[in-house]
Amino acid sequence: MGFTQVKTFSFRNLQDQVVDLEGLNIFLTGQNGQGKSNFLESIYILCFGSSFRTRTESLLIKHGHSETTLFGTYNRDGEYSNTVSFNYKGNKKKILLNGKAVKDRKNLIHNIPSIVFTHDDLAFINGTPDKKRWFFNQIMSIYDLVFIDLLRNYRKILKIRNTELKNEGSKLMDVLNYQLAEAGLEIQKKRESAVKEFNTVFTPIFSSISQLGKEVSIKYEPSWKDCFTVEEINVKLEKSWKNDLFTGSTSTGVHRDRFEYYMDNRNFSKIASTGQLRLISLVMRITQSIFYLKKTARKPILLLDDVLLELDSERRNRFFNYLPEYEQAFFTFLPGEHAYDRIQENVKMYDVSEGVLTAK
Amino acid sequence: MGFTQVKTFSFRNLQDQVVDLEGLNIFLTGQNGQGKSNFLESIYILCFGSSFRTRTESLLIKHGHSETTLFGTYNRDGEYSNTVSFNYKGNKKKILLNGKAVKDRKNLIHNIPSIVFTHDDLAFINGTPDKKRWFFNQIMSIYDLVFIDLLRNYRKILKIRNTELKNEGSKLMDVLNYQLAEAGLEIQKKRESAVKEFNTVFTPIFSSISQLGKEVSIKYEPSWKDCFTVEEINVKLEKSWKNDLFTGSTSTGVHRDRFEYYMDNRNFSKIASTGQLRLISLVMRITQSIFYLKKTARKPILLLDDVLLELDSERRNRFFNYLPEYEQAFFTFLPGEHAYDRIQENVKMYDVSEGVLTAK
Incomplete structure (x- = not known):
């Protein structure tokens, strides 16, 4: 099942909001700089307790605020419901799993495994x-x-x-x-x-x-x-x-x-x-x-942050044929981009504009 | 006017060929890995005597060959015709301008000034x-x-x-x-x-x-x-x-x-x-x-190597409004990409496939 709900507070450019996520495929559409990647980042942080974009965690806090908090509810293997929260304030972060503090991030890894496909992955190749x-x-x-x-x-x-x-x-x-x-x-x-x-x-x-x-x-x-x-x-x-x-x-x-x-x-x-x-x-x-x-023997959550842009359409289509089984997948894309025609079922769509996610 | 003709020999994945370029806007369309950027690179090398993609110049030579040569004919300010050639062999390069050897690359800069917009430019910002x-x-x-x-x-x-x-x-x-x-x-x-x-x-x-x-x-x-x-x-x-x-x-x-x-x-x-x-x-x-x-007081040649992909369509359109005056411009794009609808006049189109440029 994956995440069913996420709440964000003073996180990056996102407005404080509750986002319902029940769905296998979550599509986020929006123009440049509206907050698509920021939302993906919030999901990743709830999975691993750290960002894939920066090590300077103070950058996660919305400008002019002093702390940021994320809450997530997720359903593992369709069986039971869990909560995870992340708070960053004054150089300290607090991660709670079902209300209990997580001391070593290592213990988070198998909790909600996610794999992120990012623009910067290119640097890992060349x-x-x-x-x-x-x-x-x-x-x-x-x-x-x-x-x-x-x-x-x-x-x-x-x-x-x-x-x-x-x-x-x-x-x-x-x-x-x-x-x-x-x-x-x-x-x-x-x-x-x-x-x-x-x-x-x-x-x-x-x-x-x-x-x-x-x-x-x-x-x-x-x-x-x-x-x-x-x-x-x-x-x-x-x-x-x-x-x-x-x-x-x-x-x-x-x-x-x-x-x-x-x-x-x-x-x-x-x-x-x-x-x-x-x-x-x-x-x-x-x-x-x-x-x-x-x-x-567990399916991961996939986060795909606008990474298909450089591929021609034939290679994009073939790429989708090889997407592995996943628990839930988040995709960001630009308005008018047709890369995701391949996925039609079990889709929840959001427009992202000025830090607000609106269900379509 | 800019380049009127370019010949490539044993260069990257390009087939040996003569390409006529008379036109203000040169469009190169092709799938991934066909040779679009390689052709742009050949233009850049004829302008500056070095590549914008690598310092290892032996990589410019087609696999299995021992040297590479480029010839260009260009027309400056519509007045007279010039030739420039580039040869790389056994760790040495030879650049000729109207048949005369160029000793210092500095002297090339004002000959055919070109400005390249590349994917890697991002690293210059972050x-x-x-x-x-x-x-x-x-x-x-x-x-x-x-x-x-x-x-x-x-x-x-x-x-x-x-x-x-x-x-x-x-x-x-x-x-x-x-x-x-x-x-x-x-x-x-x-x-x-x-x-x-x-x-x-x-x-x-x-x-x-x-x-x-x-x-x-x-x-x-x-x-x-x-x-x-x-x-x-x-x-x-x-x-x-x-x-x-x-x-x-x-x-x-x-x-x-x-x-x-x-x-x-x-x-x-x-x-x-x-x-x-x-x-x-x-x-x-x-x-x-x-x-x-x-x-x-001279117009440059612009080389745009598939750099608009990450922009949403509104920003792409506005970008074209600000393109400066140029002598000639080369654009590469993927089949089906509509970023270049804004430029309709004085266009020469090429399909690029397996190292061959074919006029459309």
């Missing part, structure tokens, strides 16, 4: 290695909570090691190298097998929608490639130790891993057109959704 | 400070050749200063500080007055197209703000000298200047919607074109 890594971390975290712990642990060790390097300390270095190698190796193995599995879904769907005639696949390039044991990684860390001491940072490790998109032996993201890059990002999101469903 | 600076450097360079020399000179001094810092040298520091301050101050003054002048064009056009009800303007935030003389800057450089020595780089200067977009006292690029960000980038390009015309 942006910096850092952005690409972030994307894969997010994709894997949503279905593998152990992976979140591994990442957190690795980052903690890395931080200590870098501090030691800056202070030119060497006493702890042996222990830290070992710990970093151990934590990193687990992450590397998980990434390796995830990319392998991912390609079995991504490659055929991308081929079918793009009609490119050639296969595109994700290539995982670990910083510690050719290392299969903690010992081998240790040798590598010891080798780069002097250099690391000079720069005050750790030059190898899973925080330097790369994810690239290859067609034959060519880096496809460097030669692809904007439409092709967009399609990669969309198929990655589809793949993420399919994976989530497969790993958890 | 990207890193570095990207925003790059955008303004490009905008100013196109009408102010002295500015190019100032930038080149500043970068040269900065590089020497940073090398000295890394080698912990201090003998030359006084001289270098003075030189950096002198070169930087000129750049700062030029940027200050350019932004001021820019706002007189940008702000009213953006207001009129966006219908936002509030004014948006560019804010120049120099790293050396409150410094109006070489001496004042010198004091600043001396103050940060120790810190610079520690990091091995120069922490203040025009290479750290910022350009932001403000609405009242709020950083607009942080709260704007995707459509609004796109509109800022488009109006910046319009402003650049108007400026160019004003400063040089």
Whole structure:
């Protein structure tokens, strides 16, 4: 079923309002800057406790106000009703699930899983290695909570090691190298097998929608490639130790891993057109959704924020054929856009104008 | 008049072909990944000797080939005919203007001035400070050749200063500080007055197209703000000298200047919607074109690479009202896109499919 109702207070440019959402497909139509994406953002925040658009959470508060609050009621698997609320005030956020405070956002992930398709996803395909890594971390975290712990642990060790390097300390270095190698190796193995599995879904769907005639696949390039044991990684860390001491940072490790998109032996993201890059990002999101469903046996909520604009109509239509099963889906679009003709049933439509959602 | 003919050889995915271009408006229609942007890129390269999409020029060569060549014939101000050619082979490029080699790309700028509106322009509005600076450097360079020399000179001094810092040298520091301050101050003054002048064009056009009800303007935030003389800057450089020595780089200067977009006292690029960000980038390009015309009394060639997709139809129409005078304009669009209904006269249409342009 998904969300049945959402209330927003002093959130972005949205007017304070109660929005009824009972429906499989929610369509939001409006001109630029009216509040479509802001409403999608409110849904995402109720799912995960943070925004997909900004880390500066004070920007969520309506101009001239001092706090913002969101309330959501949702129905999980058609069985029982739940509530979730989010409040941000004076640099602090409070998230309540059925009235109880949520301490660790990790515990929210499986509560109302949602997957967002955004304009900025393009940077995860042709942006910096850092952005690409972030994307894969997010994709894997949503279905593998152990992976979140591994990442957190690795980052903690890395931080200590870098501090030691800056202070030119060497006493702890042996222990830290070992710990970093151990934590990193687990992450590397998980990434390796995830990319392998991912390609079995991504490659055929991308081929079918793009009609490119050639296969595109994700290539995982670990910083510690050719290392299969903690010992081998240790040798590598010891080798780069002097250099690391000079720069005050750790030059190898899973925080330097790369994810690239290859067609034959060519880096496809460097030669692809904007439409092709967009399609990669969309198929990655589809793949993420399919994976989530497969790993958890639960259907996600999909948020599609005006991401089909760069696709020609044939590719748009084929894209819809591959949309995975979902609990509920939110789509934003511009007035007059015909991308959504494919979905006709169980639709609730809203016009969005000056921060107000009006049912059509 | 603009370009009358272009020939491409082993360029990107384009088939070797001769394309006749006599016409004020050239429309290129095609599905994703067929070669529309590649053709626009070839025009841009003939204007400036470099691409707007990549710095890795080997990517320009068609897969499996060893060199690429472009030829263009163009008619300037309807008076006489010129030729320009570009060849890239084995890491070297050769540019010929009426048969004579061009040594410094600076000399090309006023030959066939063109202004490109691209998908990636968005990063110049909401990207890193570095990207925003790059955008303004490009905008100013196109009408102010002295500015190019100032930038080149500043970068040269900065590089020497940073090398000295890394080698912990201090003998030359006084001289270098003075030189950096002198070169930087000129750049700062030029940027200050350019932004001021820019706002007189940008702000009213953006207001009129966006219908936002509030004014948006560019804010120049120099790293050396409150410094109006070489001496004042010198004091600043001396103050940060120790810190610079520690990091091995120069922490203040025009290479750290910022350009932001403000609405009242709020950083607009942080709260704007995707459509609004796109509109800022488009109006910046319009402003650049108007400026160019004003400063040089010559009309530029415009290259619009599918940049109106995120705008709603009202804003698209208003955008066309503000398109500046041009010598020739190239537009790419998807089949069925109706954004260009506004331009009906003097149009030459091409279908682009699998790297071939076919006149309609």
